[in-house]
Amino acid sequence: MKQTGGLEDTKDLILKFTFNPKDGIDNPALSLAEDTDRDSEGQPRFYLLSRSPSEIFGFYLRTELGHTGHVIRQLEPGGPAQRQGLQDGDRLLQVNGEDVDSMEHLRVVQKIKASGTQVSVTVLDGNTYEVAKALGRDVGAMLPGIARPLLCYITKDKSSFGFSVSAPEGVKGTFRLSVVHDGPADRAGVPDGCWLLELNGASVKNCSYIQLSRKLKQSGSQVTLLVLDAVDEELCRHRGLRVTAAMADASRLPFRVRKLHMVKGPKGYGFLLQEEPSCTIGIGQFLREVDVGLPAEQAGMRDGDRLLAVNGKSVEELDHQQIVLLIRASGPQVTLLVIDAQGNAFFNAIGLSPLLFYEDQDTASGTHASSPGLPHTPCHHRAGGPQDIIDEPESCTTQASPWEGPKEMSQLL
DSSP states (O other): OEEEOSOGGGTTOOOOOOOOGGGOOSSGGGSOOOOOOTTOTTSOEEEEEEOOTTOOOOOEEEEOTTOOSOEEEOOOTTSHHHHHTOOTTOEEEEETTEEOTTSOHHHHHHHHHHTTTEEEEEEEOHHHHHHHHHTTOOGGGGSOOOOOOEEEEEEOBTTBOSEEEEEOTTOSSOOEEEEOTTSHHHHTTOOTTOEEEEETTEEOTTOOHHHHHHHHHTTTTEEEEEEEOHHHHHHHHHHTOOOOGGGOBOTTOSOOOEEEEEEOBTTBSOOEEEEEEOGGGSEEEEEEOOOTTSHHHHTTOOTTOEEEEETTEEOTTSOHHHHHHHHHTTTTEEEEEEEOHHHHHHHHHHTOOGGGGOOOHHHHTTOOOOOOOOOSSOOOOSOOSSEEEOOOOTTOOOOOOTTSSOSOEEEEO
């Protein structure tokens, strides 16, 4: 049994565990298969959908008058969703292990889009769903418990991260952690005895013990781990569920998406929207030149914040001009989702969208913050380059927010 952690004070902590090579699993939590049973009508079905960067998942997610739930329609022939087994009329129950049946439709769409090229979904056939709803049954009770991995950011304390790693001799990708009580890893939320799935955003399933030891030493004073509790790993193995980073519980991370609601004053909002390069995302939209005392600064905007969403709509795939028009189209008020420079750098480094882990506190508490609406005709802006002062003309008119309008909605994913 080998162990590492790059830490002198934890090198004597060896966690013993049983590994059965007959299982044929290098990293149990990363080699679990999705549901391939096409005859499971009446039971929830789990799929891991993957697409290339040039593809879409290949289905419409709809809310329909006369039907309840988030309805899957118009599957693209031969597309990822159809290939995996999704069917017309299926109801979407979970996205990346999170229950979405009663979630606002646009939030569900946002979560799928924020997942990038891979998303895990749990669905139920339409007939079973409608019958359950008609009988007043909770469809959530039909779902198996979904284990969520933990995303943990650890800052070294003196010379130690506060954990050691054990691995069976000669086996790649199977690493368990022994955590020092009240050490940096423990304070970051790493459970003792958990499985290591990713290190700094990269899977460890093909890593040898020596390679992992080297990567840990190269991490400097901070390291990001994706781990799965030993009990949850057993649950996933038993139920054949696959774990992905997008499913992670990120509640212990020090980085948070912030919600800024602004009402425009006589001098406008008081910030500059600027397009800038941003590592793995290519081009990002950043907030600059925040004027002291104006609505943007009063709402908590900081210079260098990256813009993620406008009025609940993700802008990660929109270009600069589209975003400017979207903000100006909001009328005299707007709600933005942003993340600061340090948080943006963190999520860039691990290749995940911050929106994956955003939880609206208004929604969580059972209240709903109304969002500014969109105009019938887009408002024009004066500047046409990669930066704009957001100052909407007074003549722009608005209509009701899409969150408050007709309940029939459709989104191609």
